[in-house]
Amino acid sequence: MPIRSLSIKKIRNIAAVSFEPSERINIIYGANGSGKTSLLESLHFLGLTRSFRTNQFRYLVTTAEREALVFSQIDAMGNGQVKPLGVSRDVEGDVKIRYGGNNIDLSELAGLLPLQLINTDTFELLEGSPSTRRQFVDWGAFHSDHSFIQLWRAFKRVLQQRNSLLKCGKIDPVLRKIWDAEFILYAEQMTNLRQRYIDLLMPDFEEILLRLVGDLSITVKFSAGWDRKRPLDELLSECLLRDLKQGFTSIGPQRADLKVKSEGISASERLSRGQKKLVVSALKLAQGALFHRLNNRACVYLIDDLPSELDKHHSRLFCEFLEQTNNQCFITCVDPESLTAFWKPDTAVAYFNIEAGQLVPTH
Numbered sequence: 001m002p003i004r005s006l007s008i009k010k011i012r013n014i015a016a017v018s019f020e021p022s023e024r025i026n027i028i029y030g031a032n033g034s035g036k037t038s039l040l041e042s043l044h045f046l047g048l049t050r051s052f053r054t055n056q057f058r059y060l061v062t063t064a065e066r067e068a069l070v071f072s073q074i075d076a077m078g079n080g081q082v083k084p085l086g087v088s089r090d091v092e093g094d095v096k097i098r099y100g101g102n103n104i105d106l107s108e109l110a111g112l113l114p115l116q117l118i119n120t121d122t123f124e125l126l127e128g129s130p131s132t133r134r135q136f137v138d139w140g141a142f143h144s145d146h147s148f149i150q151l152w153r154a155f156k157r158v159l160q161q162r163n164s165l166l167k168c169g170k171i172d173p174v175l176r177k178i179w180d181a182e183f184i185l186y187a188e189q190m191t192n193l194r195q196r197y198i199d200l201l202m203p204d205f206e207e208i209l210l211r212l213v214g215d216l217s218i219t220v221k222f223s224a225g226w227d228r229k230r231p232l233d234e235l236l237s238e239c240l241l242r243d244l245k246q247g248f249t250s251i252g253p254q255r256a257d258l259k260v261k262s263e264g265i266s267a268s269e270r271l272s273r274g275q276k277k278l279v280v281s282a283l284k285l286a287q288g289a290l291f292h293r294l295n296n297r298a299c300v301y302l303i304d305d306l307p308s309e310l311d312k313h314h315s316r317l318f319c320e321f322l323e324q325t326n327n328q329c330f331i332t333c334v335d336p337e338s339l340t341a342f343w344k345p346d347t348a349v350a351y352f353n354i355e356a357g358q359l360v361p362t363h
């Protein structure tokens, strides 16, 4: 399983913490402000070099310190080969990622430690802007097809070029033809990968949703960002006048979205808070299940305050599902009693109490 040992230094109220997590379920409990979310943030930092709570990295580093560091031993490929992985970043933003004695870059890191986060921000998957849902789709496309990242980067470059030409207010037809040909090429290819990923994901999502919530009718539809029944070059020509006026390209993969509905109505408008939590969790758990099927590797799940918004019955269903997966889970809660009764005796569950940034294994 992925993370064998962890050492966290200078992240929020955690001055220095070292521990060996369970390969399966880790419950981190403590009072408000004790450092539970900070611990999950540290793991997120290890996998992605950034926080999920702030875009300003300096807030993640303990006040008056200069550099945050997380060091780990990980079995990234799940084959028993354990290697050291360390990530450090200073308040100026300089990042160092070292794996097995070598410097690696961020996209390599993202491939090593596939993380899934479930916290209050996860509601954004239903309530937030399309970019949150595109990120969700792209996580899957990235992890299921290695060509996706190149296509995505190439497309982004072409889109920027096209938009800067549009901003000038007029565009040479010959030049436009050249850029549009590239735009269409990458747009079609990356959209095929996105669509294929969603098609693969849906059976997992439906099965998990049924287990977590029972009979709740939810439909998820991928929308490419343009009407795919019509040729993209035709649509780009049709939109040209408007795009010149606005100074950006109004159709294409940069406008893709997922439409999540319940009984034909936007899920964000219709569902209760608890139902939303279960739907977004089912989406994220489906990603882990599919990732495991495609890559034969587990994900690391960071689940902040699992019991919040859920009644006891649904917390139990959630835990029972996690128990049957292969994922390594880091779950926080205020009261450990809310999560003790659910596990089978042979499941490797480790409990840690956190108090003022100090972590102690218990039970």
Ligand SMILES: Nc1ncnc2c1ncn2[C@@H]1O[C@H](COP(=O)(O)OP(=O)(O)O)[C@@H](O)[C@H]1O
Pocket (backbone or CB within 6 Å): 011, 012, 013, 014, 030, 031, 032, 033, 034, 035, 036, 037, 038, 039, 058, 059, 060, 061, 062, 063
């Ligand atoms: N940069 C920082 N340096 C030191 N302490 C911080 C920093 N940022 C936040 N804190 C403190 O860390 C504590 C832990 O916060 P948090 O992990 O959100 O708690 P929990 O999730 O357990 O409720 C809080 O008391 C907060 O004030």
Ligand SMILES: [Mg+2]
Pocket (backbone or CB within 6 Å): 036, 037, 038, 304
């Ligand atoms: Mg918290």
